Amino acid sequence: QDQSVPSIEGLTLHSTDVQSKFPACYPSLNPVDIYREHIAETIGKISDIDPKLVYTKLAWTNSLDKGDLTLPVPALQVKGRKPNELAAELVEKFPASDLIEKPAAHGVHIQFFFKPEPLLKTIINRILENKATYGTNGNLGLHDPSDASKGKKKVIIEFSSPNIAKPFHAGHLRSTIIGGFLANLFTITGWEVIKMNYLGDWGKQYGLLATGFKRYGSEEALLKDPINHLFDVYVKVNQDMSAQDVPIKELRETIKAKKEKNEDVSADEAQLKKLVDESDDEKARRYFKSMEDGDADALALWRRFRDLSIQKYKQTYARLNIDFDVYSGESQVLPESLKHAYESMEKTGTSENSEGAVIVDFTKHGAKKLGKAIVIRKDGTPLYLTRDIGAIVERHNKYHFDKMIYVVASQQDLHLAQLFKVTELTGHKDIASKCQHINFGMVRGMSTRKGTVKFLDDILRDVGDKMHEVMKKNEAKYEQVEDPHATADTLGITAVMVQDMSGKRVNGYDFNLETMTSFEGDTGPYLQYAHARLSSIIRKAEINPEDLPNADLSPLTESHAIDLARYLAQWPDVVLNTYKTLEPTTVLTYLFRMTHMLSSSYDILRIVGREEKTAKARMALYAAARQVLHNGMKLLGLNPVERM
Ligand code: ARG
Known part of the structure; x- marks a missing residue:
């Protein structure tokens, strides 16, 4: 493939x-x-x-009967x-x-x-000649389209961004799919694209994870399956922590009650201090503090967790045709970037002190809806938002991007709006204006048949299994598939991705294994089937593809042939429109229209048994259609299959 x-x-x-x-x-x-x-x-x-x-x-136009x-x-x-x-x-x-x-x-x-004859000639020849580049427009990303030597514009696309040792949830899945698509879109429109994964890899929970690892960790399991193992450890130590919390709370109650009755509580307080001191929560806090202070041993263990997790993530992303240029993350924000953030917030009057903490009160800066946000805790530590505030300027200094896109769920609309507003208020209006939040709605009911989903691999495995079952139902066809497991895997991934990209991004959808794996309806398997069918026609026709670009197309007089060519002519405009909407559904809607047209053409535009001239002309048309379908699927991040 x-x-x-x-x-x-x-x-x-x-x-x-x-x-x-x-x-x-x-x-x-x-x-x-x-x-x-x-x-x-x-x-x-x-x-x-x-x-x-x-x-x-x-x-x-919206439909061919309204013209081209x-x-x-x-x-x-x-x-x-x-x-x-x-x-x-x-x-x-x-x-x-x-x-x-x-x-x-x-x-x-x-x-x-458009008049059919010149259209057929131009379109089919153009597609067969330009192949994978048909529909791309490398001028859009140039600083100056009339002078390519002035270089490409640079876009950072930040997407996926899961949290180490925590489940990869539906929000991360959508971010991964949409982000991968956007990266392809900006690449084929001539931008220099930097794909960035901003991992949740810092904070007290890594102190807890380290504490848990000492108790439950296994080197062997860590090396074999870091993501699942770390998650298991994290779950166990979290349970311990909750269990420890029970007597602590009880003791606090007791002390309170005794105090009201003026009874002596010194022994209870000593006991409480001991319990708190020995609790995993406190150990986690101390451990994380030592990480923050740069303790080499503490950092070494954390780094191993991070590195091994990234290794594993990379394998999973590869199944989705995605490879990141940068694995950044909350841990990677430089101390001096945080310092700059604190200073510029203070200097510009963006932030203020409030009960020992530092906050930004957006209501005072003409942004009522953004409310208030803490940026430095009472204990002096930064928050999720604070790291983003530091990171945005740091990235601009480092990459000099022309545009930066954050692909993050709508649940974080407020977070990103606050981030962009602070950036603006602290004298970086130029940076804020280059940034865009691409948001998306929630996936409902994403669970595997074995229970709730934890990781991307589980989802992909489950959908692959289901796809395998669906394929087996057609025995004759199934027999012919060379590697059914691999094919089911690819079809399953396509099914998940197409379902995800079918609607507008802002809309959520129900995760439905039955619908997405069906060959009927506008599904991933349907698209793959269309591609495999075209590939098979081309294979079987025994016409040298090299002969096609100059084929005599005059036999293509049927309305089906002409309309198909009219659809194929639209592809570069569809890409342009997608560049405006940044919606994968713009591409999918087109591909489904085009493939429906194809499905209704096969009976009319047969190749087998036709005289050579007609067969060749139709072959050229099918080869062009396959190429456009291929280009569209690749843009969406799908792997078109040759057989299934
Ligand atoms: N790790 C975060 C989460 O899972 C998403 C990060 C989004 N990007 C950002 N720059 N804040 O919720």
């Missing part, structure tokens, strides 16, 4: 693109731009409307003209064209349909 991430290597601007008089017009990358140019120029000739204006207002491009005439804002009359006049005057049919006016909209 092809594990590569979409790449735009070798894609360069054609000189004609740079000279285009229209903004962001790249006919060599996006064939639809040829049509936009043509329509805009023609309207410029038959009216006194500025072609540039026409160019920017030409819109894509549409011009909403009111958007041109021509003074003194009724839009419907102007539309009728433009249509009337529009001269015969080699590229498009005679346009039609529908009320205030003008619909343009």
Whole structure:
């Protein structure tokens, strides 16, 4: 299987693109731009409307029966003209064209349909030639699209960010899927992308974990399966801690009661002090304190936990085609960054003292909704928010990013809004304005069949098992699959990811093993099936793929063939639109429409038994469709399968 991430290597601007008089017009990358140019120029000739204006207002349509491009005439804002009359006049005057049919006016909209013959030729040849780069546009991420030597813009995408020794929950799963997709999207639009994992790897809980490890830890288990082992240890020591809490609380009550009766409590207080002192909670606090103070032994154990966990995470992420450039984390925020954060908050009057702690009262800074937040505890230690405040400036100094995206669940909307606001208030407005929170809703009911989910591996294993069962139901097909386990694994991952990316990010969804693994409906397995089917047609046809780019396409006269090509022509625009929405569903919606069209075409556009010319033309069309489906799936982070 092809594990590569979409790449735009070798894609360069054609000189004609740079000279285009229209903004962001790249006919060599996006064939639809040829049509936009043509329509805009023609309207410029038959009216006194500025072609540039026409160019920017030409819109894509929601369904093929509404045309390939549409011009909403009111958007041109021509003074003194009724839009419907102007539309009728433009249509009337529009001269015969080699590229498009005679346009039609529908009320205030003008619909343009591409002529089949030149479209088929341009699109199919372009796709077969550009292959994985069809749809990419490396100019979007350039500092200056007319001068590539000025370099690419840089984006940091922070995503996944699980907490060591704690469960990898649904929020982390969604962050991983959406973040991986965004990283691909920015890569194929020409940005330099830094994928960052900001681990929850610091705090008192690591003191507790170390305490627990001394009691329950096993070297062997740690090396074999660090994530599960550390979690087990953490759960056990947490139980111990809760158990120890019971007598402590009781004793406190007793002391209180005795004090009210003026009885002597000195023995009880001595006992209480002893209990607290020996408690795991206190041990954890002391241990973490020694970590904060830089104690080498304490840090060495913690570092082993961290390193081993990262090793294991890497293997799991690889199954999702994700590899991080940086494993940062709460522990990695430099002391001087925290110091800078404290000082700049104080200097700018952002923070204030409150009962021994330091807080930011956002209501005093014109941000009522953000409430108040503690930034330094009474004991002088920083919080989750404080580390982020330090990290944001540190990252800017280190990477000089043009943009930074935090892919974090909506539950942390307030946290990120507070972070960006503090950044702004402390004199880093420029940095704040480059940052964006990409949020998402909750997944409901994510549990495996064996109980609640703890880790990503459990989810993937479970969905893979289920997929294997589904595959076995079709015995004949199952027999032919070379490595059913590996295929089930890939299909399972696809199922989870497609379900996750189907709706808009802000919406939550129900985790449903049955629906997501079905071959019916708009599911991951359906997409994979479409890809495998195309791959199989191409394999079986015994036509040399090298011959296809120059195939004679004149036999493609059926409406199914033409409509399919019209869909394929939309792909670069779909990528552009996705770049605006940053929603994976923009890609998925398109891929499902296109593959539905495909499904209804197979019977009509058969290859087997057809004369060579027809077979070859249809093959070229299918090969182009497979390529676009492949490109779309790769953008989403899926691994298209050849057989299943
Ligand atoms: N580790 C955090 C959690 O699990 C998510 C981190 C999000 N990123 C950030 N910069 N705060 O809730």
